[in-house]
Amino acid sequence: MASGARRTNGTAPRCESRRHDEAGPAPVVPGLRICADCRDRIEDELVALPALFEMCAYMLDPRPHHLMRERVSGHRPRGIALREAVVTVRTEIFGVLASWCSLVSNEREVPGPDELAVRKLASFLAIHLHWLCAHPAAPDLVDELTDLANAVSEALRPNAGFRVAVGECLHPGCDRTVHAEAHREGGEPYEVSCEAGHVWAPEHWLSLWAQQNRSRNGEKDASKRAPEGAE
Numbered sequence: 001m002a003s004g005a006r007r008t009n010g011t012a013p014r015c016e017s018r019r020h021d022e023a024g025p026a027p028v029v030p031g032l033r034i035c036a037d038c039r040d041r042i043e044d045e046l047v048a049l050p051a052l053f054e055m056c057a058y059m060l061d062p063r064p065h066h067l068m069r070e071r072v073s074g075h076r077p078r079g080i081a082l083r084e085a086v087v088t089v090r091t092e093i094f095g096v097l098a099s100w101c102s103l104v105s106n107e108r109e110v111p112g113p114d115e116l117a118v119r120k121l122a123s124f125l126a127i128h129l130h131w132l133c134a135h136p137a138a139p140d141l142v143d144e145l146t147d148l149a150n151a152v153s154e155a156l157r158p159n160a161g162f163r164v165a166v167g168e169c170l171h172p173g174c175d176r177t178v179h180a181e182a183h184r185e186g187g188e189p190y191e192v193s194c195e196a197g198h199v200w201a202p203e204h205w206l207s208l209w210a211q212q213n214r215s216r217n218g219e220k221d222a223s224k225r226a227p228e229g230a231e
Contacts, residue, residue, distance in 0.1 A: 016139040019146060032130075033138040042133065045145035046126045050119040052152045053093050056086045085155040092151065096144050097121035103137075104128045169194035 014025035015035035026035035034042075101121050105112040108131065113120040125132065132141055169176045176195040193199040 017142040017146075018139075019142065029133070032133045033136055034133055034142055038139070038142040039129075039133050041142055042138075042145060043126070043129060045149055046122045046129070049093055049097070049145070049148060049152075050122050052149070052156075053090060053118045055156060056090045056093075056152065085151075089148070089151045089155045093148055094118055094121070096148060097125065100125055100132070100141060100144075103135075104132065107135075169196065169198055171196075171198040174198060 012027045013033075014020075015028050015033075015038055016025065017034060017038050019038060019041070020026055020035075026037060028034055029036050029039060032039060097118060098116065098121055101112050101124050104110070104125065108128065113124040132138060135141075165177050165179055167178050169178050171194070174194060174196050176198075178192060178194045178198075180192045
């Protein structure tokens with residue numbers, strides 16, 4: 001919990017949010033424990049977080065629609081492929097909002113949200129926004145909501161990349177692992193290559209998958225001939 005606004009050398013109280021660590025603390029709004037910018041940040045994040053929470057839900061079911069998600073056996077994975085970062089951030093959003101709702105309900109002696117849903121939790125906090133901004137722990141609220149927004153952005157970042165192992169390299173003399181890489185789970189792969197740098201062009205990926213199947217079934221040629229298109 002933050003101790004609230006602080007005074008420096010007899011000047012006006014300053015906002016204690018971590019957001020001011022580099023630029024220096026800003027003066028608090030009279031009657032509040034945070035600055036005007038942080039107050040606006042709380043309001044903005046309470047509006048945005050429910051939508052971000054729902055966006056994360058779509059990332060939890062990147063069902064395979066493309067070649068790269070087919071297993072070497074030829075069968076597609078079944079069920080929901082969970083992304084750990086997205087699951088974690090959804091849990092954190094719910095936990096943080098529920099915790100602050102509990103604080104408001106207990107200290108103000110008012111009924112909490114009528115439903116444990118993120119949108120309801122955020123709306124409840126928005127109703128009590130002014131009280132929260134005047135609370136000694138207001139800087140903590142600013143920082144926690146900011147951290148959540150940053151975590152969601154990172155989890156949903158489209159260029160974070162996704163890498164899946166598809167088997168062993170079939171280039172002569174190489175037994176390194178081959179990976180298919182895409183910008184996101186379920187996305188079209190932009191490269192299939194092994195750890196030694198052997199790369200297969202898109203038109204030869206089927207050849208690679210087919211030879212992986214034969215290798216696993218004990219039908220690989222003894223000469224371990226490289227699939228056409230390997231570089």
